Amino acid sequence: MPAGSTGLVLRGLRKEPAAIGKWHLGWDWTHKEGKAKTVDNIGFTKRMANGPTDRGFDYFYGLTSPSGPPYLYMVNDMAEKQPNTRFEESGGGLYKIKGGIGHSDWSADGMQPHLADKMLEYLDENKDSDKPFFLYMALTAPHIPLFPSKEFKGKSKTW
DSSP, rough: TTTOOOOHHHHHTTTTEEEEEESSSOOOOOOOOOOOOSSGGGGGTTTBSSGGGGGSEEHHHHOOOOOOOBBBBEEETTTTSSOEEOOOOOOGGOOOOOOOOOOOOOOOHHHHHHHHHHHHHHHHTTOOOSSOOOEEEEEETTTOOOOOOOOOOTTOOOO
8 A cells, every 4th residue: 555545545435534643754835936945935824735635534633743844733734823933953862853933832842742632632523423433643752853741751761
């Protein structure tokens, strides 16, 4: 099965597939006309192509890589909020965040709880549905950079 085709297969089985979390199979940002194709020139009011909703998922909430900009969440194929700040490079090694644009409500240590809340919200909204659904939840936690929430920092040995 080609990468990113799970949603298409599930849709064919009359399931309503949703994805929440990290999407690391690529998507195509729409850039501002006449500008270099850099993250600073993404047209965040424009649709993002070739992401989860173009690959069969009926709903997507999440982000691309938590280690690089833009630091914001996507809903289906649009930015949930427009960038309003610039993050400085911070951390190092397994905890490194590259500098760049994002939205001020994004935080490295708040990602996992935020995505978990969105998952619970989705399940609550769909629990009484007559239609079967499939939820693909891809946390960023198993992948570097590592961003433990405040309540978990210092609870285990570091490498």
